[in-house]
Amino acid sequence: MGTVTYPHAQVAEFVSEHFVALKINLKERHPDFKDVVGRAKALWSPLHVYLDGRGNELRRNIGYLAPEEFLAELHLVLGLSALMRSAIDESIGWFEGVAATYPRALAAPEALYWAAAAAYRSGGIPAVVARWDDLAERYPESPWARRVLDVVPPEVRAALPSRG
């Protein structure tokens, strides 16, 4: 991450524009390590932990990500951050942006899953089901599609408004 991904111009710009950044060397006994990682342990690195300004964890992710994968991941985090603030339209914008801009990224199907969760706040079950169907169609092999397949009972689906 430190030699390829972070020096990447687009990554450096995006991180600088949208995040506050803190770096902790796992080999040192950093005084803030426990406050960041909590009761969990860092079994491997690189590890990314994302927090809001109050220190609430938004997400954590283990392992190296190449620049494009990392940019997709950062978009997903911004969507989660907006969702945490109940900024629903903003969060959906970030989530949809992952799949639109980085459709082959690891984060893309997860972003669509979270877009469905965000859409529930404004559109209820019909909005969720529509987005779950879209996720399953676009990424049928994804672990995130497996979370939505066969979740909606047929009688619930039959009662949903027709989407034409």
Next chain:
Amino acid sequence: MTEIQWHDRLEPALAQSRESGKPLLVFIWTPE
């Protein structure tokens, strides 16, 4: 060329995060 400004302590980073509304990214790494 933009360079990321890294904090080295949590509290100042959280304070900047609250002030700016930007989430905090914590990169935990080991020297390669």
